[in-house]
Amino acid sequence: MRTRASVLGLALVVVAAGAAAETRRVAEQQVQDVAAQLRCVVCQNLSVADSPSETATQMRTIVRERLEAGETPEQVTRYFVDRYGEWILLSPPRHGFNLLVWAAPAAAVVAGFTLVGLLLARWTRRRASAGPVVPSGVDAAMRERIRRETEMEP
Amino acid sequence: MRWLIPLSAVPVLALLAYGFRVNPRDIPSPLVGRPAAAFSLQTFEGAPLALEAQHGRVVVLNFWASWCHPACYDEAPVLERNWRAYRGRGVVVIGVDIQDKLEAAQKFMRDFSLSFPNVQDTTGQVSVDYGVYGVPETFFIDRRGRIRAKHVGALTDEVFRVNVERLLSETTG
Amino acid sequence: MIPELGGAAAIVALALALWGAVVSAIGARTGRPALVLSAQHAALGVFVLVTACFALLTYAFLTFDFSVRYVAINTNLGTPFYYRITGVWGALEGSIILWTWMLALYTLIVILRHRESAHEFYPWVLTVMLSVMAFFLLVITVAAPPFARLAPVPADGRGLNPLLEDTGMITHPIALYLGFTGVTVPFAFALAALITGRVGDAWITLTRRWAIIAWYFLSLGLLIGGWWSYHVLGWGGYWAWDPVENAAFMPWLTATAFLHSVMVQERRRMLKLWNISLVIITFGLTLFGTFLTRSGVIASVHAFTQGAIGAFFLSFLALVLLTALGLLAWRWDALGAQGELDSVVSRESAFLLNNVLLVAAAFTVFFGTVFPLLSEAVRGVKMSVGAPFFNQVNVPLFLALIFLMGVGPLIAWRRASPDNLLRSFLWPVVAGGAAAALFSALGVRSALAVLALALTVFVAATIAVDFSRATRARLRMGERLLPAMGGLLRRHNRRYGGFIVHLGILIVTLGVTGSQAWSVQIETTLRRGEAAELAGYRVRFDGLTATEESNHFKVAGAFTVSNGRVIGILRPAKKFYPQEQSPIAGVDYRLGLGEDVYLVLGDFARDGSQATVKLQVNRLVSWIWIGGGVLTLGALLAILPDRKKPA
Numbered sequence: 001m002r003t004r005a006s007v008l009g010l011a012l013v014v015v016a017a018g019a020a021a022e023t024r025r026v027a028e029q030q031v032q033d034v035a036a037q038l039r040c041v042v043c044q045n046l047s048v049a050d051s052p053s054e055t056a057t058q059m060r061t062i063v064r065e066r067l068e069a070g071e072t073p074e075q076v077t078r079y080f081v082d083r084y085g086e087w088i089l090l091s092p093p094r095h096g097f098n099l100l101v102w103a104a105p106a107a108a109v110v111a112g113f114t115l116v117g118l119l120l121a122r123w124t125r126r127r128a129s130a131g132p133v134v135p136s137g138v139d140a141a142m143r144e145r146i147r148r149e150t151e152m153e154p
Numbered sequence: 155m156r157w158l159i160p161l162s163a164v165p166v167l168a169l170l171a172y173g174f175r176v177n178p179r180d181i182p183s184p185l186v187g188r189p190a191a192a193f194s195l196q197t198f199e200g201a202p203l204a205l206e207a208q209h210g211r212v213v214v215l216n217f218w219a220s221w222c223h224p225a226c227y228d229e230a231p232v233l234e235r236n237w238r239a240y241r242g243r244g245v246v247v248i249g250v251d252i253q254d255k256l257e258a259a260q261k262f263m264r265d266f267s268l269s270f271p272n273v274q275d276t277t278g279q280v281s282v283d284y285g286v287y288g289v290p291e292t293f294f295i296d297r298r299g300r301i302r303a304k305h306v307g308a309l310t311d312e313v314f315r316v317n318v319e320r321l322l323s324e325t326t327g
Numbered sequence: 328m329i330p331e332l333g334g335a336a337a338i339v340a341l342a343l344a345l346w347g348a349v350v351s352a353i354g355a356r357t358g359r360p361a362l363v364l365s366a367q368h369a370a371l372g373v374f375v376l377v378t379a380c381f382a383l384l385t386y387a388f389l390t391f392d393f394s395v396r397y398v399a400i401n402t403n404l405g406t407p408f409y410y411r412i413t414g415v416w417g418a419l420e421g422s423i424i425l426w427t428w429m430l431a432l433y434t435l436i437v438i439l440r441h442r443e444s445a446h447e448f449y450p451w452v453l454t455v456m457l458s459v460m461a462f463f464l465l466v467i468t469v470a471a472p473p474f475a476r477l478a479p480v481p482a483d484g485r486g487l488n489p490l491l492e493d494t495g496m497i498t499h500p501i502a503l504y505l506g507f508t509g510v511t512v513p514f515a516f517a518l519a520a521l522i523t524g525r526v527g528d529a530w531i532t533l534t535r536r537w538a539i540i541a542w543y544f545l546s547l548g549l550l551i552g553g554w555w556s557y558h559v560l561g562w563g564g565y566w567a568w569d570p571v572e573n574a575a576f577m578p579w580l581t582a583t584a585f586l587h588s589v590m591v592q593e594r595r596r597m598l599k600l601w602n603i604s605l606v607i608i609t610f611g612l613t614l615f616g617t618f619l620t621r622s623g624v625i626a627s628v629h630a631f632t633q634g635a636i637g638a639f640f641l642s643f644l645a646l647v648l649l650t651a652l653g654l655l656a657w658r659w660d661a662l663g664a665q666g667e668l669d670s671v672v673s674r675e676s677a678f679l680l681n682n683v684l685l686v687a688a689a690f691t692v693f694f695g696t697v698f699p700l701l702s703e704a705v706r707g708v709k710m711s712v713g714a715p716f717f718n719q720v721n722v723p724l725f726l727a728l729i730f731l732m733g734v735g736p737l738i739a740w741r742r743a744s745p746d747n748l749l750r751s752f753l754w755p756v757v758a759g760g761a762a763a764a765l766f767s768a769l770g771v772r773s774a775l776a777v778l779a780l781a782l783t784v785f786v787a788a789t790i791a792v793d794f795s796r797a798t799r800a801r802l803r804m805g806e807r808l809l810p811a812m813g814g815l816l817r818r819h820n821r822r823y824g825g826f827i828v829h830l831g832i833l834i835v836t837l838g839v840t841g842s843q844a845w846s847v848q849i850e851t852t853l854r855r856g857e858a859a860e861l862a863g864y865r866v867r868f869d870g871l872t873a874t875e876e877s878n879h880f881k882v883a884g885a886f887t888v889s890n891g892r893v894i895g896i897l898r899p900a901k902k903f904y905p906q907e908q909s910p911i912a913g914v915d916y917r918l919g920l921g922e923d924v925y926l927v928l929g930d931f932a933r934d935g936s937q938a939t940v941k942l943q944v945n946r947l948v949s950w951i952w953i954g955g956g957v958l959t960l961g962a963l964l965a966i967l968p969d970r971k972k973p974a
Contacts, residue, residue, distance in 0.1 A: 028849070039711055041287035045569040047714065050562040052912040052927050052941065054253045058278025060850070083285035085184045090713030092698070097706055101698045105691040105720040112683030120676060123597075123668035156659040159604075160652035163611075166697075167645045170618070173700050174637060181709050221909065 031064045034073045038063075038080055039090050047090055183285055183304040190215070190295045191283035195273040198260065203248070203271055205299070212245045212321045213295040216309070217281065219251060220258040222289040225308040229290055230266040236314045237270040244297075245318055250275050252289060296321045330395050330474035333383040337472075340376035341464035343369040348457035355450035363450045367438055370453060373460060374431040381428050384473055385415050393484050396477040397421065403484040405878030413497045414487045419621060419636070420473035422500065426617070427463040429508040430456065437512060445533055451519035452512075459511055462643050470636045486878055489904045489911045495555030503548025503575060507613040509541030510578060513585075514610035514651075517603050521654040526599055526661050531589050536966045538589070542582045543962040549575055550835075550955040561912030561927050563848065563943045565951065568717040573696045574616030577689045581609040584685035587678050587735075594740060595675060597666035600655075601682070607651040612689070614644045619696075669742035677735040681728065688724045692717065726778060729836060732829050733786035736822070737793055754792055759785030776844035783833050783840075790826050816964065824965025831958030834950050841947025848943040850929070855936055862944040864890045864924055866897075871935035879904045881913070884928045884938050888917065899928040899940070922946045 035049035040056040048056045048063070059080075066076045080088050092098035190213070194204040205213070216233055218226040237247040249272035251259045256274070263272060275281055284293060294303040294317040303317050347369030354362025384397070388411045393399040397420050402411055416425040434456045441449055467473065513534040520530035552572065553565035566572060585605040591598050622637025655662075668675055695712045702710040737751040763781035771777050794815070801811035816823045851859045858867035869885040883900035887893060900913035916925040922944050929939035 032848075037715060039713060045567050045713060046562055050564055050567075052561040052929065053909065054930070055278065055281075057850075057929060057939070058253075059282060061277065062279060062282055080282070081184075083185060083283060084287065085181060085285070085709065087181060087699075087709045087711040090711060091715040091719070092702075092710050092712055097702065098710065100701075101695055101712060101716070102720070104694040105687060105724065108687035108690045109683065109724070112687050113680075116676075116679045116683055119666070119679070120668060120671050123666040123675075124671060156656040159656050160649050163645075163648040163652060167641065167648070169697060169700055169704060170615075170641055170644075172704050173622070174641075176700075176703055 028064075030067055030073065031060060034063050034067065034076050035060050037077055037090055039088050041084065041088065180306065181287070183301075185285055185293075185301050186304055188301060190293065190299050190301045191280070193273075193280045193283065195275070195280070197271045197273050198263065201271075203273055205248075208246050208248075208295075209299055210244070210297050212297060212318055213293075214245065214247045214314070214318065215250065215284070215293040215295060216247065217250045217252055217275075217284070217286050217289050217291045218262075219254045219289045220262040221254065226262075226290045229308040229310075230262070230268065232309050232311055232314060233270065234266060234268055236311065236318070240318060241270075243322060245322065246270070248273070250280055252278065252281050252286070294318065294321060296324060329383050329387060329392065330476060333380050333387075333474040334468070334472060336376045336379045336383070337464060337467045337474075340373045340380070341461060341468055343372045343376070344457045344461035344464055347373070348454045348461060351450045351453040351457065355454070363453070366450070366453050366457065367442065370431070370434050370438060370457060373457070373464075374435050377424070377428045377431045377464075380467075380473075381415070381424055384421060384424060385412060387474075388412065388415050391484070393482075394476055394478070394480045395473075396475045397473045399477050399481055399484040401484070401487050403486040403878060405876075406484075406487055407492075407877060410487055410492050410496070414491070416500050417487050417491045417496065420467070420471045422504075423463060423466055423471055424473055425500065426504055426508060427460060427467065429504055430460045430463065430511060433508055433512055434460065437515075441533065445516075445529075447523050447525060448516055448519035448530060448533070451522050452515040455515035455518050456511060459515075466636065466639055470639045486904060489879065489902060489907060490559060493555060493559050495551060495559060499548060499551040499555050502544050502551055506541050506543070506545030506548050507575075507578070507616065509537065509544055510582065510606075510610050510613050512537040513541065513606050517606040518651060518654060521603065521651075521658050524658060524661060526603065526658060528593060528596065531592055531602065535589065538582065538586055539962060539966050542579070542586055543959070545575065545579045545582060546958055546962075547955065549579060550952065550958075554952060557948065558914060558916065561914050563846075563914075563925050563927065563941070563945060565842075565948070568692075568695075568714045570696050571616070571620050573692045573717075574612075574619045577692050578609045578612040578616065580685045580689040580692070581605055581612060584682045584689075585609060587685075588682050591675055591678050595666065597675070600659075600662035603655060603662065605682075605686075607648070607655065610651075611644065611648050612693075614640065614647060618644055672738070672743045672748070674735060674738050674740045674743075677731055677738055681731045681735060684724050684728050684731070688721055688728075691720050691724070695720075722775065725836075726775075726782060729779070729782045729786060729833070732832065733782070733789040736826065736829070737789050751789065751792060755785045755788035758788040771844070773844045776840050779836060779840040783836055786829065786833055790830060794823075794826070817967075820964050820967045820969075824961050824963070824967075827961030827964060828958050829961075831954045831956075831961055834954030834957055836954075838947045838950030838952075838954060841950065842945050845946040846943060846948075848941060850939065850941045852930075852937055852939045859940070859942055861942050862922075864888060864894075864942075864944060866924075866926065866940070866942055868938055868940065869896070871931055871938065876902075882928075882931065883913075884926075884931065884940065886915075886926055886940065888924055894924070897924070897926045899926040901928055901931070918949055920949055923948050 032049050035056075036047045038048040038059065040046045040048050040051035040053060040059075042053055042055045043051045046056075048059045050056075063076055066079065067073070071079075077089065086093065092101055094102055190205060192205050194202065194206075197203050214233075214236075216229075218230070220226070233247055233249070237245075241247075247270040249268065249270060251262075251272055251274045254274065259272075259274065262268075273280075284291075288306070290306075290308060292305045292309050292313075293301050294305070296302050302321060305313055305317075347366035350362045350369070351366035354360065354366065384395075386392075387395045387398050388402060389408075391398070391402070391404065397418070401414050401418050401421075406414065415421045434453070437452060437456065441452065445452070516530045516534045516537075520526050549572075552575070556567070557563070557565040585602065588598050588602055588605060592602050618637065618640035621640060666675075695716055698712050699710050702708055733755060734752070739747045759781045762784035763777050766777045766780050771780070794812075797815055797819075798808070798811050801815065802808065806814065847862055849859060849861050853859060853868035855868055855870055858865050860866075865888070867887045867889075869887055871882055871884050873880070873882050875881075880903040881900050882903070883898045886897045886899070888895055888897055895917060897915040897917065899915040901910040902913050903910045912927055914925060914927050916923050925943040925945055927941040927943075929941060931938040
């Protein structure tokens, strides 16, 4: 009876330890994810996740403690932003003026594609109005060679 | 139309020139005007020190480290001097030592004969609570416990007196 | 005595450079070859004098001449011999001398190669290169004099930045600066083309190899920088989108665009305006890069210093941009596009898209880098833009570029017929699709990683298709296999050099994808004898050892690494330099083809009873460096002299 109880107790302990280990392991990746969003304040351009400095290590510990205490990642980042300002975020939050930097790449690509599109339209229109160039009396072997050369040249 | 091309370089150059007027490392603190974060630590002598216990007094909270050359070494005598001058007028200077070795910190305090209370922030919690990103940094906290000013870099007599006098002249309540 | 000689040499060099720049321009305008010859001699004189400067500074380093401020700041009595040589370019003043010396070297080579073959351009090229050199010599003599004295003379110096005590210190600045300064040559030719009005293909043909060489050294510099970051900085990464890293990356992007768009101009006589603009932008970006590094305007890991020197560089950048773009506007009419195209589906389109994506990426990086400034100027709020932003916005662009890398070389000029498309792309598309299915089935969870891998397979397949087709054609004509392949490479060395470079990029992509998607890490505190486990590796902490090195104090941990059997003992360390506030992390690693085991030592107990260690298993990182090697081979092949055999 006692042996069975102690075996059960042991099993419970093992299960509990496994569960605790499970939550701790999940939080570790979360810790890394949250820390990767924060700028290491003493290192210039490394994240708190990456930096080997002592400050960053202490900040990672604080992140871990707050996540384990039940805070969400957003709450943890907000905690740091409240104390350091928005610059502690490595990625500008997507609202207000900061949308400019997020929109810039898309705008550049769209502008570029539009420009290229207009250019191509003009070039093909000019070509079409110039009339087709039809090589007459060209046999298959010659055509094959022309094709190979056209494709091969850098 | 074509001259737009060289002209388009001008705004970019202007922006870069603007960069000379600002220091990228000089970051304003969002904590100014907000209540100072509470902490409760032990001084190097072993006595308990809680920030709330200082309510009613003007607090000069200074973050330092023994490895912080030369700024912390420059300001230590300033802090000690002004502490002795103002302690009778309801001002308390508290030093927070960060990321330091015990012996090095104690030597620092001995070398400058620091008589104001100093605590060690071993976990970094206090540093983070005050948004500290380097040493030395000094916070001026009024009698109601609100942070009223932050000074980055070595403290001078001038800065100390201007801020403390201003906070002393305010009446609480 | 020696320092004064060095200072004097710089001043004389400045005078010569100014003289040469002016005289060469006058000689070109008035048609007097004697003046151009004088400028040529001036350039030679500049080279000799700058070499002397360099040698004198090195001598000061080697003899511990602490009366020279630059020497006193960057070495101390304990600095090892080789770092006393490489430390010459370890900080601001010396790096400017290195830059100037490379400019002088390039000018010399340009003189030797082009004084006969490029008659119309030559004097103006000389003017531009001498003017640029004059600016840097001005910086040396006025803003950042390397031979400034220090009084009283200290007994010992401060010491080299410990992060620079590394083989990367020897190679990274040299490669990168050869790239930066190399861009000056195509730029000079572009300006010469604008000034003389000869904006056709001549200047492009003349500068083709220069562009490849400059581009190659930029690539090499970036890769070595990544390697240096990886094995010295102690965070296990190779690229942090630091503003100064970006400053080197932007000209690389536009230089890559230029390498491709010139092919369109060579072949189809189109994009004249665009090509000149690209070169001007690329050169402007190299100046912007050097401005960023030295002005402290944007906080960065690398930033050398703050002060008046930033104003110097910004003024020069302004002068260069306004002059060059002004010349461009002046010659606007001559640069008109006469383009014709049969179909949108053609190589021209592919190259245009390639350019759009590359320049968009450069713009994105630029905008993100200066955004903190912009935000402060407009809102008064300091923002920061870091790796998460750059990764997110650039990855789609780069994936699209990889796709184009497969399409471009095979799609036909002018118009790609359905037949051409089918023959060239059927198998690669199938291969790419199969790869995507395979990797998904193998359990790769990241969609981006699957896409990147599939695209890599697609592009590799296009290269294989092309090479095998061309080889088979030669085999059919009676050649044997190896001579056929070798002959192909040699006869069409530009094309196949390009292919090999693309292959190198693919391998780098593989490395980046693997390391981003599949690397793992843990951070843990171990007591002596305790072990941590990660990804099949077992790392046991055996203890600490403390040693006194010539210029620092080192505490190294001994960690036994095993994965079934003992692989070795890694010794990550913390190095304490007297001149540095905080210790420098020394990492130790075991590199492998598939994965690297990487250890960083954190805090430790004084008595060695326990230590905190960060353990990383980084996947496929070595492929990044291997890709760099392949890239080198491709670039070498591409710049070989043309061999025109009768068809």
